[in-house]
Amino acid sequence: MNETFDVVIVGGGLAGSSTAAVLARAGLDVLVLERETSFRDRVRGEWLAPWGIAEAEALGVSGVIDSVAHANLITRHVGYDETLTPDEAEAAAVDFGALGLPGGGCRGVGHHQLQEALLVHATEQGATVKRGTSPAPVSPGPTPTVTYTLDGDEHTATCRLVVAADGRESGIRKRLGIELHSTEPHKIMAGMLVDGIHDWPSEQQAIGVEDDFHYLVFPQTDGRARLYGAWDVADKHRYSGNGREQRFLESFRLSSFPEPGAIADATPAGPLAGYPMTDTWTDEIAVDGVVLIGDSAGWSDPIIGQGMAVTFRDAHLVTDAITTTDDWSTAAFDAYADERRERMRRLRYASAGSYLVNGFGAEARARRVRLREKFTVDPMSSPTVTALIGPWVFPEAAYSDDAWNALVAV
Secondary structure, three states, X not given: OEEEOOEEEEOOOHHHHHHHHHHHHOOOOEEEEEOXXXXXXXXXXXXXXXXXXXXXXXXXXXXXXXXXXXXXXXXXXXXXOOOOOHHHHHHOOEEHHHHOOHHHOEEEOOHHHHHHHHHHHHHHOOOEEEEOOOOOOEEOOOOOEEEEEEOOEEEEEEOOEEXXXXXXXXXXXXXXXXXXXXXXXXXXXXXXXXEOOOOOOOOEEEEXXXXXXXXXXXXXXXXXXXXXXXXXXXHOOOOOOOOHHHHHHHOOOOOOOOOOHHHHOOEEOOOOEEEEOOOEEOOOOEXXXXXXXXXXXXXXXXXXXXXXXXXXXXXXXXXXXHHOOOXXXXXHHHHHHHHHHHHHHHHHHHHHHHHHHOOOOHHHHHHHHHHHHHXXXXXXXXXXXXXXXXXOOOOHHHHOHHHHHHHHOX
């Protein structure tokens, strides 16, 4: 069966669905091909930075985010840590609301729930969405085609442009021979959704280190939270085997918390899954008739929580390129490619800074104290501030070798 569309988007996750919504709203004939018939919790990023909220607003999907069940506005950050008493950590808390950040702070939102909501939104905007499709071989060129199978029938969709939004293991990227570069794993991270966090302020996130455990707590509403924990790569099987969920929760019974059981006594509400922490990127982001967005084009190390923001930024730039010109050649995406290349470089700097601050052992603890003193005097010198405000507020010099060497020397 042959079909014709303006744009075919392979992948109906956050990148694909938000892109489809914008293009369909602009009057283009859009097809979205999604493998999953329903989305499930696969332990993805569930923290949206303020600069990502601004990108979502530009796409016209911020209201969709806030409509998701348990979506939460986070306005306060506390760095409970082994180098501070709980009172000291709370005295140094950061009030996001007072900083004038987009959206008033950060968002904690269920990833798979947001995927579903955005795909429904894309349909409402006029996109054609087909779910349960087989992997979609793409033939690039001036008039690209996508061949897919649905309910046992083979279809070929001809279009002007294919948007590859098929995720980390992008089959399209691999078939096109586009190389994915990667850093070495910094840590192993696992995540789990939990319920029963009723003694924890819903507006308060927390990130810190105790012993050899780097924890992150991102609350949603109604006593729900997404927990992440990171540890040394050499101990990659720490939470394997029977009882791993409870052992993971017990790792949050931290003396640096004002109530050590506030998180540890929660109830698992989803799977526990872990993965190595890396930054990845591509040098090539578009070929004739195909452009990559979201994780298919590489991702920021999850330790700084930039996944959703990067995705919405990609969708913003690509939809702008498509809707402002009739030239959809590879050259039309040069500005996007250049911007993304530098954006991901700056985010790699920020993630390296996070590991510098949140290391394990006596030397790392001493460095963390020194860096905290520096950041108290000059908050903008912290590389992780980029995670809140985005990679374009500071000048290029802030991400230079000289800036890094000055940070390491503290």
